[in-house]
Amino acid sequence: MELSPRGVRTHIALFGKRNAGKSSLINALTGQNTAIVSDQKGTTTDPVYKSMELFPLGPCVLIDTAGLDDTGDLGDLRKEKSLEVLGRTDIVLYVADAGTGLDKSEESFLEQLRQRGLPVILVWNKTDLPGSAPPPQNAVAVSAQIGQGMLQLIENLSHAKPGAKAPGLLDGLVMPGDVVLLVTPIDASAPKGRLILPQQQVLRALLELGAPALVVQPKEIPQALAALAHPPALVITDSQVFKEVANLLPSAIPLTSFSILFARAKGDLQELAAGARAIARLKDNDRILIAEACTHHRQEDDIGKVKIPRWLREKTGKQLEFEFCSGLTYTKDLREYALVVHCGACMINRTEMLHRIEQAQNCQVPIVNYGVLIAYVTGILDRVLQPIPEIQKQEEFCHA
Numbered sequence: 001m002e003l004s005p006r007g008v009r010t011h012i013a014l015f016g017k018r019n020a021g022k023s024s025l026i027n028a029l030t031g032q033n034t035a036i037v038s039d040q041k042g043t044t045t046d047p048v049y050k051s052m053e054l055f056p057l058g059p060c061v062l063i064d065t066a067g068l069d070d071t072g073d074l075g076d077l078r079k080e081k082s083l084e085v086l087g088r089t090d091i092v093l094y095v096a097d098a099g100t101g102l103d104k105s106e107e108s109f110l111e112q113l114r115q116r117g118l119p120v121i122l123v124w125n126k127t128d129l130p131g132s133a134p135p136p137q138n139a140v141a142v143s144a145q146i147g148q149g150m151l152q153l154i155e156n157l158s159h160a161k162p163g164a165k166a167p168g169l170l171d172g173l174v175m176p177g178d179v180v181l182l183v184t185p186i187d188a189s190a191p192k193g194r195l196i197l198p199q200q201q202v203l204r205a206l207l208e209l210g211a212p213a214l215v216v217q218p219k220e221i222p223q224a225l226a227a228l229a230h231p232p233a234l235v236i237t238d239s240q241v242f243k244e245v246a247n248l249l250p251s252a253i254p255l256t257s258f259s260i261l262f263a264r265a266k267g268d269l270q271e272l273a274a275g276a277r278a279i280a281r282l283k284d285n286d287r288i289l290i291a292e293a294c295t296h297h298r299q300e301d302d303i304g305k306v307k308i309p310r311w312l313r314e315k316t317g318k319q320l321e322f323e324f325c326s327g328l329t330y331t332k333d334l335r336e337y338a339l340v341v342h343c344g345a346c347m348i349n350r351t352e353m354l355h356r357i358e359q360a361q362n363c364q365v366p367i368v369n370y371g372v373l374i375a376y377v378t379g380i381l382d383r384v385l386q387p388i389p390e391i392q393k394q395e396e397f398c399h400a
């Protein structure tokens with residue numbers, strides 16, 4: 001069975017004190033022994049991720065975290081790792097032990113979650129045990145141990161509204177029946193025998209919309225245009241051949257890129273475009289952080305390590321210093337950088353990318369992603385942003 005990538009799954013994180021039954025709840029929800037369960041407090045150390053389908057919620061990932069009352073130096077580290085999970089969480093399941101009820105620290109944590117605007121479901125666990133307190137209003141009473149209350153919990157989950165609802169990839173850009181030209185170069189950096197995930201997802205979205213797609217390599221663009229009775233409603237290209245594609249297309253044909261569509265669906269395109277324009281203000285010895293959300297295999301001419309530093313030095317003519325981070329750990333204090341350049345974030349969810357953008361904003365550091373940066377350094381940013389409805393509206397507003 002083909003699984004949805006984690007980046008498009010609803011992230012449901014379980015928080016609570018040690019021994020509240022978070023791991024048992026994951027096991028009861030998944031019907032498997034995914035998480036290690038033990039009566040000994042603090043069995044869960046690093047967050048554990050389990051992808052699954054929860055009908056009618058759809059594809060999601062359950063995240064088991066260490067107890068919030070963990071103690072000692074190691075306990076503090078585990079708590080820190082648990083709290084980092086909040087940056088990628090769409091819905092919180094707060095698991096309370098019905099035998100002990102909620103203490104002040106838990107009440108205060110729940111209040112913090114609400115203030116962050118996170119949907120929270122209070123799960124009143126261990127209700128099968130004698131002496132358990134009745135659930136507060138709005139809590140879901142369950143016994144993870146004997147699998148009681150799971151249907152009600154899943155029902156509540158399906159009504160919880162994730163805070164950062166992503167716009168569809170093609171919202172406002174393509175109508176049913178529109179013909180769309182996709183440009184996907186098959187070069188040395190393309191994976192063997194398949195299209196990359198963003199290309200697959202755009203194709204899938206076009207099929208769902210009922211918009212026919214024509215898929216070509218750059219050199220076949222003239223042939224494809226000649227074969228169509230009307231110009232395509234939109235051309236979507238791989239970022240790395242932006243310039244070549246832009247030169248081959250009449251300027252009246254709307255052109256954007258897979259990475260612009262994903263920057264929009266995954267993050268805040270206007271903020272990322274502002275980050276690109278900050279490149280013109282870079283100075284000698286400025287430090288730039290290149291952040292990638294996963295530790296993928298690096299090629300010789302790697303985009304993050306090699307190409308982007310080279311393009312930025314060429315574009316600005318400045319002596320720039322580059323630092324790199326990758327994976328789920330994102331440098332917290334960004335103030336020492338003049339710019340953050342983030343990857344396309346295909347492996348993380350929108351909530352996490354918005355959180356990363358917010359961290360940069362809080363440090364007053366501009367942030368751009370690879371696709372928007374490439375469009376800027378190749379001089380076609382304005383053209384590829386032009387088909388995007390909210391950017392058009394912003395420009396109309398600015399020029400009014």
Ligand code: SF4
Nearest residue numbers: 294343344345346347
């Ligand atoms: S875009 Fe980011 S998350 Fe996706 S494969 Fe590249 S480095 Fe990993």
